[in-house]
Structures are given as C-alpha cells and as structure tokens.
Amino acid sequence: MSEELEGLIDKRLDEFRTFAEAITREAGELVAERFRRGSFEVEDKEDGSPVTEADRDAELLLRKRIESRFPEHGVIGEEFGGTDVSRDFVWVLDPIDGTKSFIHGVPLFGTLVGLLHENRSVIGCIFQPVLDQMAVGDNRTTFLNGEPTRVREARAISDSTLLLTDPSDPVFLDRGEVFKSLIREAGIVRSWGDCFGYLSLVSGKADAMLDPVLSPWDLLPLLPVLRGAGAIVSDFRGLNAEEGNSLIASSSREFHDRILECFAGGH
Numbered sequence: 001m002s003e004e005l006e007g008l009i010d011k012r013l014d015e016f017r018t019f020a021e022a023i024t025r026e027a028g029e030l031v032a033e034r035f036r037r038g039s040f041e042v043e044d045k046e047d048g049s050p051v052t053e054a055d056r057d058a059e060l061l062l063r064k065r066i067e068s069r070f071p072e073h074g075v076i077g078e079e080f081g082g083t084d085v086s087r088d089f090v091w092v093l094d095p096i097d098g099t100k101s102f103i104h105g106v107p108l109f110g111t112l113v114g115l116l117h118e119n120r121s122v123i124g125c126i127f128q129p130v131l132d133q134m135a136v137g138d139n140r141t142t143f144l145n146g147e148p149t150r151v152r153e154a155r156a157i158s159d160s161t162l163l164l165t166d167p168s169d170p171v172f173l174d175r176g177e178v179f180k181s182l183i184r185e186a187g188i189v190r191s192w193g194d195c196f197g198y199l200s201l202v203s204g205k206a207d208a209m210l211d212p213v214l215s216p217w218d219l220l221p222l223l224p225v226l227r228g229a230g231a232i233v234s235d236f237r238g239l240n241a242e243e244g245n246s247l248i249a250s251s252s253r254e255f256h257d258r259i260l261e262c263f264a265g266g267h
Helices: 003-037 053-069 099-103 170-174 176-185 195-202 222-228 253-263
Strands: 042-044 050-052 074-077 081-083 089-097 110-117 120-128 133-137 142-144 161-164 188-190 208-211 232-234 247-250
Touching: 003 053, 003 089, 003 110, 003 120, 003 133, 050 053, 050 099, 053 074, 053 089, 089 099, 110 195, 110 222, 120 195, 120 222, 133 195, 133 222, 142 222, 161 195, 170 176, 176 253, 195 208, 195 222, 195 247, 208 253, 222 232, 222 247, 232 253, 247 253
Parallel strands: 074 089, 161 188, 161 208
Antiparallel strands: 042 050, 074 081, 089 110, 110 120, 120 133, 133 142, 208 247, 232 247
C-alpha cells in the first residue's frame, strides 16, 4: 500500500466508513420495505438479467446522497452506469445484489456499497436488511453490526462449508469430474449465494464462497470486507481479485489452494 493511501486512510477512513454505512443502510431499508410489501414490477435488461423499480430507486437514493456529500467523487452503479469514473474517489453501487432472490421472496439479497481510491477498493459494505446484518470493512478490519468480526479458524476441508451462487453456471459444469470431486470432498455445499454467502464467510458461518462471473459492482465492494475479516481472496486464476471478474474467498490457504486446483487455467 502506498504512503499516500496510508495517509488517506489514517485521515479520512472514519468519515468514509461512517458515511458508507449510513447510506447503505438507508438504501437497504428501502429495498427491504419493497420486499416485504411484495408489490413491484419486474423487467428484463438487455443482458437478460431482471431489474425492479426497487433496484432503480435504491440506486438513485445512493447517488443523491453521494452527490450531496461528495460532489467531487465519481460513481459506478449497476442500474445507471458510470459518472466521472476517472476521479480519484469512485463509489461502486449494487442496490440489490441478488435480484433473483429478491423477486422470488428469498431473503438472501443485500445492498453493496464500496469506495475506490485510484482503482483500489478501500471501503466496503454488505447489508442484509431482512436479517439486519451490516458488515463494513476497510481491508484492515471488518465490523459486523458494530463488533469486530473474523473468518473462522481453518478446519479440515471435509468439515468445511462451501457456498456458491449458481451451481448450474457453465464454469462449474465445464469442470465436470474435477468440480464434482471438490463437492464430494467438502463437508457441506450449498447455494446460499450472492452477497449472503460472503456475509456468512466473514461472520464465521462458512469457509469458502465462489462466484465465477462478477461485474465490478458485484465484486469491488466485497473486497475490503473480506480482507478486513482475514479472508483469502483471488479470482479463479489465483490472481488479484480487483483485476478479474470472478472471486474465490476462503478462510484458509489450504481450502483456497484446493479450489484453485479445480479452476485455475480453466476459466
């Protein structure tokens, strides 16, 4: 980490973290209210993924708060694209991470907000509003509902819980028996995915979480939370997570390396 970034973190970390947590909670509570009411229209975007007015309204709220507080910052959001993305500070927004869960009444969605400084993730928030669980990280520490949190201690792979978002993803299916061997080796495998899986990891309830395809707004807000809680992170090739479009996050080097055996060179 550069001396400049160290100085930035020391001087403004609390300000950015407090603001990020506040706007993430506000947007997430808007989403939760729409979820409980169960009244929303669903549209398909050009890429075939679903979107609701709750996604759009929550992102507009986040953008309004950021523009008011930090007009000199840029923004990248899932629903409305990028604004001033060449700025030193850029906020990354995913108003509903797990829209398919949201639409189908499954409370495994959440709101993601992150802050980049010179393209490096420095602040991240994961908020699961139905369970009222907020994880906030800065690469060095992570707090869950105001208390420090860490991934759980390493355990045998046969006793570990492995989570993934979509077991039918072609990346998994293409690995065939290699992937099946990992599934057989892990103690428990579940598709409790999207941001809920990463929240489970940093709160000590799972040992690894996999996503073979992620957009920047899905990925970048997660990284300071994961790193701050002591997770090992990389893309599916074992490279720097910020520069990829996939993510492996795990609580132990042994499990991480075992997962990489399945996918490195195959993605």
